[in-house]
Amino acid sequence: MDSGTISSAHQFPRDVIPKQYSEITPLRRTLTVPSLDPTAPPLSNGTWIWSTSDAAYDAVPGSVGFRKTFTSPVGRIAQSATILITVDNQFTMYANEAYIGASQDWTNVQQLKTNLNATANTFTVIARNWAALNHDTNTWTDPSSAGVIAAIRIEYADGSSDVVGTDTSWLSGDFTTVSEFMSMPDSALFPTYNIGTMGMQPWGPLPSSTLSPSATSGTNPSSTPGALASGGHRRHIALIVGPVMGVLALIAIIIWWLLRNIRRDSRPAPGSPDHRDKDSGSNRSNSSATVIN
Numbered sequence: 001m002d003s004g005t006i007s008s009a010h011q012f013p014r015d016v017i018p019k020q021y022s023e024i025t026p027l028r029r030t031l032t033v034p035s036l037d038p039t040a041p042p043l044s045n046g047t048w049i050w051s052t053s054d055a056a057y058d059a060v061p062g063s064v065g066f067r068k069t070f071t072s073p074v075g076r077i078a079q080s081a082t083i084l085i086t087v088d089n090q091f092t093m094y095a096n097e098a099y100i101g102a103s104q105d106w107t108n109v110q111q112l113k114t115n116l117n118a119t120a121n122t123f124t125v126i127a128r129n130w131a132a133l134n135h136d137t138n139t140w141t142d143p144s145s146a147g148v149i150a151a152i153r154i155e156y157a158d159g160s161s162d163v164v165g166t167d168t169s170w171l172s173g174d175f176t177t178v179s180e181f182m183s184m185p186d187s188a189l190f191p192t193y194n195i196g197t198m199g200m201q202p203w204g205p206l207p208s209s210t211l212s213p214s215a216t217s218g219t220n221p222s223s224t225p226g227a228l229a230s231g232g233h234r235r236h237i238a239l240i241v242g243p244v245m246g247v248l249a250l251i252a253i254i255i256w257w258l259l260r261n262i263r264r265d266s267r268p269a270p271g272s273p274d275h276r277d278k279d280s281g282s283n284r285s286n287s288s289a290t291v292i293n
Helices: 178-183 225-266 273-292
Strands: 047-050 062-071 078-088 090-095 098-103 110-115 120-129 132-134 139-142 147-156 159-165 171-173 193-197
Touching: 062 159, 062 178, 078 098, 078 193, 090 178, 098 110, 120 178, 139 147, 147 225, 178 225
Parallel strands: none
Antiparallel strands: 047 147, 047 193, 062 120, 062 171, 078 110, 078 147, 090 098, 090 120, 132 139, 147 159
16 A cells, blocks of 8 residues: 655665675575465566676675556556565565555565556665675675566456566666665666566565465564664674574583583592691591580
């Protein structure tokens, strides 16, 4: 559903999150699609696209905007749209400059719904690809896999519908702010590259080409563009905390082992003067105890 036109001052988290991270998407990993919706278009109606041809494994980290303008056939009045979409790594989507949804987990396909204009409608996807870990420098700077795939069912007033999928007719371009990208004429943008069909590696197949996810409408505050920043930081913190806790546990085990051996080595050997003194002291204590009684 529509949630209003975005402010011209709005910025995608690109300017807020200086560092993001990713890994090359694991092979044979499948997308999670939790429920059925008979009105949703099969995601196989779209193809994986990106602004560069080698995005399946070697996309530069950063943000890219994607645009598709659809004009209703003569005599038909568009009313609403049902959208299936996922983006590696994260996205925010708009219809006619109105925010309709976002996600930062490409393994969970999102279903979005929105009202439409009667004739022409422009869909905008602001996508961000995170950097992969450079194992030589231990920094998040390497290229990684990136892609956008979506299927949009346009519903008309007469009950008919059309399906618009991601393909090379979508336009793409770089930007500084979302409003800047939306104000760019089509002539300033570039055709996208068709990376491959649904099911290709490195993303893998859906369990079924007709499955669709549970609804996630665009008014959920946790799905707003600002929320993407906090989610990214939470992942970064989790990535750091895990190894740190492991190192601390290892240090604790080493300290325990050292102390145990120090105590064992400090015990006097049987027959040594210290051992005899200890025994005699113990006997004296027992004798004293007998006198007191």
